[in-house]
Amino acid sequence: MGVITIPQLADNYAYLVVDESSNDAAVVDCAQAQPILEEVNRRGLRLIAVLSTHWHADHTGGNLELASKVQGLRIYGARAEGGRIPGLTDPVDDGDQIKVGNLRAQVLGIPAHTNGHVAYYFPALKALFCGDTLFVAGCGRVFEGRAATMVASLSKLASLPDDTQVFCGHEYTEKNLAFALTVEPGNEALRKKYEWAKAQRQQNKPTIPSTIGEEKQTNPFLRLHSPEIRAVLKRLDPQLSDDPVAIFAKLREMKDHF
Ligand code: ZN
Numbered sequence: 001m002g003v004i005t006i007p008q009l010a011d012n013y014a015y016l017v018v019d020e021s022s023n024d025a026a027v028v029d030c031a032q033a034q035p036i037l038e039e040v041n042r043r044g045l046r047l048i049a050v051l052s053t054h055w056h057a058d059h060t061g062g063n064l065e066l067a068s069k070v071q072g073l074r075i076y077g078a079r080a081e082g083g084r085i086p087g088l089t090d091p092v093d094d095g096d097q098i099k100v101g102n103l104r105a106q107v108l109g110i111p112a113h114t115n116g117h118v119a120y121y122f123p124a125l126k127a128l129f130c131g132d133t134l135f136v137a138g139c140g141r142v143f144e145g146r147a148a149t150m151v152a153s154l155s156k157l158a159s160l161p162d163d164t165q166v167f168c169g170h171e172y173t174e175k176n177l178a179f180a181l182t183v184e185p186g187n188e189a190l191r192k193k194y195e196w197a198k199a200q201r202q203q204n205k206p207t208i209p210s211t212i213g214e215e216k217q218t219n220p221f222l223r224l225h226s227p228e229i230r231a232v233l234k235r236l237d238p239q240l241s242d243d244p245v246a247i248f249a250k251l252r253e254m255k256d257h258f
């Protein structure tokens with residue numbers, strides 16, 4: 001078990017991270033409290049913490065209700081979000097270590113979607129919770145940072161071990177893969193993943209987790225060096241430079257209008 005996926009709203013995911021040695025659990029991002037509380041009760045877990053990745057309401061809208069119903073609940077989130085995370089009790093910074101029961105997580109600062117966006121990385125579970133920064137075959141919109149900030153945040157995540165499982169904030173995979181194929185149609189791994197994702201979604205199954213290794217093979221935003229992607233983008237914009245940040249910015253702009 002370790003990680004339990006709980007759909008929220010139209011296409012968000014919340015995740016319960018469970019320390020099986022103590023039955024302590026934390027929820028990563030919560031838009032709606034009720035489904036989380038039901039799952040916790042059904043499994044006989046003890047909810048001790050909320051781990052917020054960033055301040056947006058589709059990731060934190062359930063915080064206050066959880067806090068009002070669970071005694072002693074801790075709510076972690078980035079200090080750099082500047083007080084916008086509802087119910088925050090434990091501000092965290094890049095490099096901090098936190099504990100869920102006997103499980104340890106590292107806080108990774110990965111700004112750009114928001115200024116204080118963080119990921120939670122549990123080495124023992126080989127699990128990364130990255131909110132709206134890295135998606136399966138995509139990345140979050142750059143709302144509060146610059147393209148260069150997002151490139152740095154994504155490469156920080158890409159430097160984790162290949163077998164790290166990627167649990168992201170939204171089910172955007174099918175559309176992301178469709179876009180990815182327009183910029184890298186010759187990528188065989190990408191083609192296969194698209195067929196797989198379509199089949200998963202037809203059966204109403206999630207496409208998460210992915211892995212860092214798979215993302216490096218298929219996610220255009222982690223493949224800024226790909227000769228095919230560069231060639232496709234330069235056909236559209238002959239002035240485009242080889243600078244990875246420029247390639248990223250062009251890809252992000254194309255995806256925004258896809
Ligand atoms: Zn967001």
Ligand code: FE
Pocket residue numbers: 056058059132169170
């Ligand atoms: Fe979101």
